[in-house]
Amino acid sequence: xxxxxxxxxxxxxxxxxxxxxxxxxxxxxxxxxxxxxxxxxxxxxxxxxxxxxxxxxxxxxxxxxxxxxxxxxxxxxxxxxxxxxxxxxxxxxxxxxxxxxxxxxxxxxxxxxxxxxxxxxxxxxxxxxxxxxxxxxxxxxxxxxxxxxxxxxxxxxxxxxxxxxxxxxxxxxxxxxxxxxxxxxxxxxxxxxxxxxxxxxxxxxxxxxxxxxxxxxxxxxxxxxxxxxxxxxxxxxxxxxxxxxxxxxxxxxxxxxxxxxxxxxxxxxxxxxxxxxxxxxxxxxxxxxxxxxxxxxxxxxxxxxxxxxxxxxxxxxxxxxxxxxxxxxxxxxxxxxxxxxxxxxxxxxxxxxxxxxxxxxxx
Numbered sequence: 001x002x003x004x005x006x007x008x009x010x011x012x013x014x015x016x017x018x019x020x021x022x023x024x025x026x027x028x029x030x031x032x033x034x035x036x037x038x039x040x041x042x043x044x045x046x047x048x049x050x051x052x053x054x055x056x057x058x059x060x061x062x063x064x065x066x067x068x069x070x071x072x073x074x075x076x077x078x079x080x081x082x083x084x085x086x087x088x089x090x091x092x093x094x095x096x097x098x099x100x101x102x103x104x105x106x107x108x109x110x111x112x113x114x115x116x117x118x119x120x121x122x123x124x125x126x127x128x129x130x131x132x133x134x135x136x137x138x139x140x141x142x143x144x145x146x147x148x149x150x151x152x153x154x155x156x157x158x159x160x161x162x163x164x165x166x167x168x169x170x171x172x173x174x175x176x177x178x179x180x181x182x183x184x185x186x187x188x189x190x191x192x193x194x195x196x197x198x199x200x201x202x203x204x205x206x207x208x209x210x211x212x213x214x215x216x217x218x219x220x221x222x223x224x225x226x227x228x229x230x231x232x233x234x235x236x237x238x239x240x241x242x243x244x245x246x247x248x249x250x251x252x253x254x255x256x257x258x259x260x261x262x263x264x265x266x267x268x269x270x271x272x273x274x275x276x277x278x279x280x281x282x283x284x285x286x287x288x289x290x291x292x293x294x295x296x297x298x299x300x301x302x303x304x305x306x307x308x309x310x311x312x313x314x315x316x317x318x319x320x321x322x323x324x325x326x327x328x329x330x331x332x333x334x335x336x337x338x339x340x341x342x343x344x345x346x347x348x349x350x351x352x353x354x355x356x357x358x359x360x361x362x363x
Contacts, residue, residue, distance in 0.1 A: 103136045105145035106241045106345070109257075113344035116362065123274040125232055128263030132276060132363070133343045134237035137261070141172050143238030144258055153250035154289035160252055163287040164242060166192065166300070167254045175222045175260050175281065176236055183320060186221045194299040211319040218321060219307050222260060222279060225320040232263040232274055239345065240280075251288040253303065256281070259345060264323055276363045277323045278310035278342040282349045306353050310342035314357035 114133035121131035129135045137143050146168065149161035173180070173189035180186045185208060193200060206215040217223060224231065240258025247253030259280040265273060284303040288295070295301065313322040339361040340352065 101136065102138065103239070105138065105143065106239055107145050107147075108241070109348075110346045112346050113341045123263060123276065125265065125272055125274060128232040128235075128274050128276070129237055129261065132237075132261065134239070134261040134276075137237040137239040139235050140176050140238055141168055143240065144168060144171065144256075145241035147241075147243055152244065153246040153252050155252050155287070160244070163252055163254060163300075164244065167242060167256060167285055170283070170285070170300070171256055171258060174220055175258070175279070176238075178231075178234070181222055181224055181231060181236075181262070182226050183223050186217075189221065192299055194295050194301045196294055196296065197301055200302050208319065211317045213317060216317050217319050218309070218312075220281075220283065220305055222262065223320045224262070224264065224277075225318070225322070226267060228267050228320075229264045229323060230267050232265050235263075237261040247286055247288075247303075249288060249292050251286050254285045254287065254300075256283045256285070257345075257349060258282075259343070262321075266325055266327070271327070273325050273327060275311060275323055275325050277312055277321050278360075278363065279312075279321075280308045280342070280345070280349060280352075282306050306349055308342075308349055308352045310340075310360040311363055 117131060123130045123132070146164060149157050149164060151157045152160050155163065170189055170192045173192065174186055177186065177188065180189070190204060193204075195201060203215050206212070207217040207219075211217055238258060238260055240256065242254060242256050244252055244254045257280070259278065262277045262279070263274055264277060265271065265275070283305045285300040286303050287300055290297070309321065311323045313324065316322070339359045341362065342360045343362070
């Protein structure tokens with residue numbers, strides 16, 4: 001481990017491990033059963049997904065695309081030790097030909113959805129974000145608003161700053177890493193999660209082997225099946241923010257609420273239609289005093305996580321986003337159900353995911 005303020009001296013680490021094994025008074029403890037009960041309650045309140053509801057987007061040759069919203073999962077609380085360090089972002093640069101004034105990063109929840117263009121403009125291979133509010137969003141982690149660090153709970157100002165950077169690193173490793181987007185295992189992201197969380201350990205063990213509703217890798221990670229779709233360009237547009245507060249037992253609890261816009265095209269050679277899959281995730285991470293809980297150095301514990309997805313098939317769990325294009329005419333269905341704007345960040349995510357599958361008003 002490093003020698004910065006956020007690191008744990010080897011002697012201290014060995015001490016509290018010995019105390020934990022011996023049952024010494026004041027030794028690190030696992031989270032309470034109450035945290036696990038809350039996790040179950042949140043999962044139950046999410047309810048089963050509703051049947052597919054279709055959406056009529058801007059047309060290419062009269063076709064339809066399909067969109068879905070709504071998945072929710074929450075996990076029990078375990079706590080973490082902080083190790084300084086940072087994973088560099090993978091994405092930079094804008095899409096070709098897209099010139100517009102970028103928005104300032106988001107510092108608080110907006111009070112309304114971004115405006116809709118008067119004339120719909122379809123995306124292209126050279127301008128994959130055309131016609132979307134995402135044209136003005138940041139590229140990769142540059143689109144994530146970061147709060148000013150201050151001493152909180154058991155952490156100094158410098159330690160909080162490191163925790164915020166590591167939290168952002170997880171977002172990059174789980175939702176922006178090109179290899180992960182192509183369907184590879186998100187090893188760097190998983191390495192940041194405390195392996196002593198039984199619920200999370202079970203989730204990760206199942207999610208990539210036999211994904212299902214509760215153990216869906218898409219709840220935390222963005223992945224596409226490259227045998228069916230290809231990513232367009234090397235830019236993912238991002239908008240969101242990171243906040244934090246003092247949690248239980250002096251923990252620093254970090255909440256990330258971020259929307260990612262992925263431009264994709266069919267993998268079929270010669271087909272150049274471009275669509276977008278829009279993913280909004282909220283991940284709550286806990287950075288706790290390692291003298292009070294059992295953790296692995298350099299990892300955080302997941303408190304909860306939820307995701308709302310536009311243009312990915314709902315009700316099936318293949319472990320990859322499954323976007324639809326206007327050429328998917330055979331699977332079209334009658335329109336019904338209320339519409340949701342996937343670019344609208346003014347609504348708390350929890351309210352959206354409880355609605356189950358639905359329609360979106362634009363892509």
